[in-house]
Amino acid sequence: MRFIADLHVHTVASGHAYSTVSEIARAAADKGLPMIALTDHGPGMPGGPHAYHFSNQSAIPDALFGVRILKGIEANAMDRVGRLDLDDARLAKLDIVAVGLHTVCSPYGTVTENTEMMLAVMQNPFVDVIVHPGNPEYLVDEEAVVREAARCGVALEVNNSSLTVTRKGSLPHCDHIVALAAVYGTKLIVGSDSHYCDSVGEFAAAAELLAKHGIPESQVINTSLENVLSHLNRRGNHRPVTL
DSSP states (O other), X not given: OOOOEEEEEOOXXXXXXXXXXXXXXXXXXXXXXXXXXEOOXXXXXTTOXXXXXXXXXXXXXXXXXXXXXXXXXXXXXXXXXXXXXXXXXXXXXXXXXXXXXXXXXXXXXXXXXXXXHHHHHHTXXXXXXXXXXXOGGGOOOHHHHHHHHHHHTOEEEEETGXXXXXXXXXXXXXXXXXXXXXXXXXXXXXXXXBSSGGGTTOOHHHHHHHHHTTOOGGGBGGGOHHHHHHHHTTSOSSOOOOO
């Protein structure tokens, strides 16, 4: 399976990542990726940028080194009713909105409570993707999550970092989520979750899971520019994302 975009990438602005926008764009160009998304953590993350950072991403060029740069966020779910750490007015100006459950931001709970929190996030009309839904720190009813994502048109991420260097114990949960996605037809995104430019576009472990469960390219958002634009523009509540 060929991927044309890395839609989960962090810059130095996240506070615990180590590459600049230019370094990331150059790495993407060197790997033949025509698109990346900048998804720095929201202001609820310790060391994360102020909300104004996300309003000012318009200062970043739309393309560098021939790579289209989407301006986005990896927002944090802040409570069990799905409140995010960036206001709707700013979310509406972004190209892509990813949301994750993160330690020190999202409250820990039972499987039922974690599931309710993740499902609540999906009801937000600005949310495009739930990242690392297989995180074992926040166990959920995986079938309920996959089924609701399909209903809402929200994509679930297969996070390559979770399968290699972070969030140990993610593999069985990610495997089950991908298997369920094959049943429900839920849209998927493969992301590197890069925190250093050399790992931009690293998708091998995630690609193995997709192949194992026979996921077609048409179900994976970042296998074509057309898929990416179609998914991001489905919302109709923000400025259109173009090439």
